[in-house]
Amino acid sequence: MSHPAPEELSEAARTALAEILGRSEPLTPKDRLKIPAQQMPAQPPGERRHNMDEVALGYTAEQARIEALRCLQCKRQPCVEGCPVRIDIPAFVKAVGDGDFDQAVAIVKRNSLLPAICGRVCPQEVQCQQNCTVGRSLKDVGKAVSIGRLERFVADREREAGEIDTPPVKAETGKRVAVVGSGPASLVVAADLRRKGHAVTIFEAFHKPGGVMLYGIPEFRLPKRIVQTEIDTLLAMGVEIRTNFVIGRTRKLHDLIEKDGYDAIFVGTGAGLPKFMHIEGENLVGVFSANEFLTRVNLMRAYDRDRADTPVFDMRKVAVLGGGNVAMDCSRCALRLGAEEVHLVYRRTEKEMPARAEEVAHAKEEGVNFHILQNAIRMLGDAQGCVRAMECLRYELGEPDGSGRRRPVPIEGSELVMELDTVIVAIGNESNPLIKQTTPDLETNKWGNITVDENGATSIPGVFAGGDIVSGAATVILAMGQGRIAAEAMHEFIVGKSTRRKRR
């Protein structure tokens, strides 16, 4: 991919927009399909791999308008269909095209509470943009209207202008809601229920709220000030946040209802238990879970070596195991922390990687070496108990498995050894057992995920759940969607209409 300077992109957009606005005839669909898709201005790879600043710089106003003018306003609206929270995408995109950015952000916010975040981290290419008529007409999903970038643009513009309104809160109902965890699902529940006039308290185990958006997703993909803005809005609405509070330990779940008098509880504690490979040598010094590595770097700010007290391992040759967004984040953080070589090891091919295409491309541009159809079988240590090498096997793809992806099959006798000093295991998360262990009557499935009905209600009346603790490791937007549904059901529960489960 070529990397035109942001000024270049901006200049081209200005000229193009002036030309379009100067036309006497309205744009035909054919004209719209000819408008060039706007490239996202970005920091050049050679530069950004040495800093933690955001990689994608965001559209200029002119770029946003041109990109929006590519939308055909088609009747089918496949974009809305693909959006987990059903944003009225054609309407907001039209407003952007008209240059009415205030209207655009207002439309987005009717359905999405966290547009600056979703515009950055949603996998749009498999959601709203996947079946975009423009992309289909041009036979390239990469040429769909960049809905996510437009969402980001309008949200950023509003925030940077200091124009964020605190959503109105209805008269106090006197009812109290406890929200456990402060990731995306929880923030949506807190906002929705506070708007209805209920008193909301968020309980967060860490010393700062934000969940995975804070400890997991790196600064260069989601600047922490953006998450903080969303938290500040909640605080301005009157939501109480209690950090350093572990439900299951500081207080049991049942105590929140029985001792503390909460009327309903939402559990959004995330998929916080790292998966390991369970192979020899995995506990050697220098082998980390992605969670540990990312938490040190992001939440504890270990990237700021001169100021942070939390150390990060001294690494030169790093292997990252996995093919998801988290594996890309780990690889790219390792580069930024000064690793000389970063090797991503994945047992299938790039096609099967769960990571977003954009993240894969960014990682490659920055110099991450990809080793596909390969997997670790054991880690080898030195006399000090530190990892010094990793033995791998080569794989080939066989028949499709339960996930619909072709199953990787090891090739006999293909053992190879990679010399390295650090391994980061980024093969996913299981659900954190803390609440389950301390709340025996809370039903979970065989993976430890909390069992809920279609409204997010759990086996305990008044207790609801959503996000990764229910669905396993998924995305920010899916968590938000579940939060919204649960919030609605919780409101119904609180005001006296019982939940379906309770009627049974």
Added chain:
Amino acid sequence: MYKIRSKRYLSNDVVRLTVEAPLIAEERRPGQFIILQAREDFGERIPLTIADADPAQGTITLIFQVVGKTTHLLADLEEGEAIINLVGPLGKPTHIEKFGTVVGVGGGIGVAPLHPIAKAMKEAGNRVVLILGARTRDLLILEEQMRAIADETIVCTDDGSYGRKALVTEPLKELCERVPPPDLVLAIGPPVMMKFCSATTLPYAIRTVVSLNTIMVDGTGMCGGCRVTVGEETKFVCVDGPEFDGHQVDWPNMMNRLRAYKPQEDAARAAYREAADGRRREDR
């Protein structure tokens, strides 16, 4: 904010803080720990065992040795000042029941977490024998409080400056040879001490519980930084522990993992001490 009610030096570099934390004081059980951050934003999170708690006063007691930058920062806080972040109680509580004779071995700073466990074991009807060890007399803490609990107390120092001149494993071996032998041994102290206590009791097949204090970040099972190999399995000290069967712990691995950040820790401590010396010079 967690206000410091009182602060006292128990020895040259061992500090006892009584801190306001009403919910933790109410919920905590012997064997559990907290994680704290001594300064905002760039401070690190470290685990410390809860030495005692007073639910009526809403306070917990922390006893720690000043070894790294964060414990230096913590020791610099005065009465009336506050610890910025503190979370707990974390970890599984000690399994308390009437076993018969329980031997508690506390080494150095490990005497502090042993104190509430010994108390609970005594209250559960056990005969409690305590071995308290320290490098030298000045480093021996809580002797009086421990003697008040125990049916029998053996004190030893490495240099013989007080009590028996012996390592704790010596009296432990003697106790194992008594008839009847102890029903349970609880060893809390430096890893090397816990390792050798476990090795001492192994031939006698006496169940030996150790309390591990590994490197942690979140303390809720999220990061796995604290993981240890116990038997054939990987366990997380923060949620599966902190207490484990000492005969099953892979000690070399555990001790190597504790040293993972040693160069960075040494540099941070040196930089902090240098800066503190600088401040003192300016004060003069």
